[in-house]
Amino acid sequence: MKSISIFNNKGGVGKSTLTYHLAYALSEMGIKTLMIDLDPQSNLSLFALDDEQIEDIWDKEDDFIDDYEKAKRSLSVTDFKAIHNSPRSIHYILKPSEDGQSEEEELPPCVDINPYLSLIPGRLTLHLFENKLSKQWSEAFLGEPQALRVVTAIRRVSQKYAETHGFQIVLIDTSPSLGILNKVIISNSDGFLIPCAPDMFSGYGIKNIGNALGVWKRDFDIMMSLLPESKKENLPKEFVKLLGYTIYNAKKREDAANTLKIAKAHYNWAHKLPEKNN
Ligand SMILES: Nc1ncnc2c1ncn2[C@@H]1O[C@H](COP(=O)(O)OP(=O)(O)O)[C@@H](O)[C@H]1O
Ligand SMILES: [Mg+2]
Structure with a gap:
């Protein structure tokens, strides 16, 4: 499995559109592809699903986002299974890591768009996961197990879905922020793509990304040099590669x-x- 994130420091440049169409094109080529919507704005999920479908996914997991363990304990095994064994948002899936627990043995099913294309929807509450990441980031360098579990959660979940469902490519849609969530997503991907608009802001945006990547790579290298081999299992072997950029003017x-x-x-x-x- 290869994971590819789609990123630009600017909004409205076609990140979600490119994620969807690239994923769809890959699926038409017979390449089993998973899209993960890691933009809290969840536009990719809104493109791909009916409003009712996404509302239903979000509503049923609300209590788990407040407190996973408490919500689970309040339900019978059958009722918990009914929730857990239906498609859930990426925040629900990451929530046990955020709360300091290990993930469920079995992960929820994805939303299947066609036999070769699936989606794990996003959720507006992902900022809570991001807060946890920023709190745990420095501890991860010391190999603190809980901190490492949070920092590697997205890659671990991607790998687990790839193993259980046979996904060959995982495409991750992101928000335009240079915050820690995107730092972790991009640093833990195998490659990333930058959709651009042909304007001056995009030029500055790319320069900004270049500067941020320099800092991210330095952190990645330090983490890799400090951690023992046994703790690198869910980290990529090499720092993320820029796969290229696309230029499209979405103006009418x-x-x-x-x-x-x-x-x-x-x-x-x-x-x-x-x-x-x-
Ligand atoms: N290749 C394209 N052709 C036509 N419209 C596009 C294209 N790429 C993006 N758009 C339009 O531009 C707008 C912003 O795209 P979106 O993918 O939501 O950007 P981002 O995810 O970067 O915020 C949307 O209305 C989308 O339909
Ligand atoms: Mg988007």
């Missing part, structure tokens, strides 16, 4: 003249050309 056609005007103004400004050349 009627905006094209204006976009061109702005682009020319930027060009003139950058090359110190007079305004009349516009």
Whole structure:
């Protein structure tokens, strides 16, 4: 299994759209693909599922997001199985790690889109998992087992789904943040793709990503040098590779003249050309 995250520091550049269409194209090629929606905004899940379907998934697991163990204890074994053995959000799946427990032996089923394409939906509450990551991050360097369990949870879950369902590729959609959730997602992926818009902000965004990746790689290298081999099982062997970028202007056609005007103004400004050349 290879895991690929789709990331850009900018919103609205087609991350979720590319995740969905790339995953769909892979599935049509007969490559078993899993999409994991790790953007708390959950647009990928909203693209892929009916509103009722996603609402039903979220509603039934609310108590587990508040306190997993307490919610589980309040249910009979049969009622817990009814919830656990239906598709659940990625936050529900990560919740035992967040709460300091080990994952359930069996993971919930994914939402199957077609025989070769499945989805684990996102959830707005993922910031709680992110808070836990930021608290545990420095402890993970010391090999503290609970901290390592949280930091490696996303990769471990991806690997477990790949083993049990035969997924060859796991595509992860992300939010535009450079916070610790994306740091952990991207540093624990095998590769990442950057969808871009052809504008100045995207240029700055890429520079920002480059700077952040330098820091992330330094942390990754330190962690790998400090941890004993036995604790590296759920970490990638090498730091994530940039697989490439795509450029697409999602602006409507009627905006094209204006976009061109702005682009020319930027060009003139950058090359110190007079305004009349516009
Ligand atoms: N290749 C494309 N062709 C047409 N529209 C696109 C394309 N990529 C993105 N869009 C549109 O651009 C908007 C933002 O895309 P989205 O994937 O939600 O961005 P992000 O996930 O980066 O925030 C959406 O309305 C989407 O339909
Ligand atoms: Mg998105």
